[in-house]
Amino acid sequence: QQPVQSPQAVILREGEDAVINCSSSKALYSVHWYRQKHGEAPVFLMILLKGGEQKGHEKISASFNEKKQQSSLYLTASQLSYSGTYFCGTDAGSARQLTFGSGTQLTVLP
C-alpha cells in the first residue's frame, strides 16, 4: 500500500524552512527519501532504518518514528537548488521492495 505524503505541494522563499511528512499503515523496515527535478532521474537523499534514528546532511535532515510508521524530511534555510519533487519510499518488510508516495512538489522562489 502506498505511503501518504503531505503536503502535496509547497512554495517557499529562499531561506525559509519546510517539512515533508510520510506515513504508512504498515510496519516499516526502512524509509528512503529521494528528490527528482523536472525531466531528471530521482536522486537519493537519505535512508532511515527502524530504530527512530534521525539523519542529517547539511541543511536537510530526516526522522523516523517507528511506532507511528511516520517519517519527516526537514529542509532548513532552503536554497533555489532544493526545488523539485520529493518522494518517500517505504520498505514494508514482506514486499522487500520500495513503495513510493505520490510526491511533494517543492518550489523555492528567490
Next chain:
Amino acid sequence: DTAVSQTPKYLVTQMGNDKSIKCEQNLGHDTMYWYKQDSKKFLKIMFSYNNKELIINETVPNRFSPKSPDKAHLNLHINSLELGDSAVYFCASSQGRGQPQHFGDGTRLSIL
C-alpha cells in the same frame, strides 16, 4: 562514468509492437530494479532482481518481462504495447535491501 545507463532515452512506437529497453550498471551492485513513472509522476516498482531471486509486482501485466544476461544488466522487454504503457521507465540498482538506489536517466516511451 555513468553509474546506471539506459538505452534508448526516447522510444516512440506503435501500438501492438514489441520493444526492449536496456539497462547496465557499473557499480557492482547485486540488485536491479525497473520502475514506471506515469504522467502524474507516480513512481511504481515493477520488478526487482538479484542473481537469486526475481520479485514481480503483482499488478504488472505479463506482457512485461525482465531479462538479465548477467549481474550488471537487467533489460525490460514489452510485448504487444498498449497506449497505457506510455510512461517514463527507470532502471535502478542498489547493493541490496536498505541501501540507496541509483537511478538511470529514464526511457521515455510514447505509444502512437
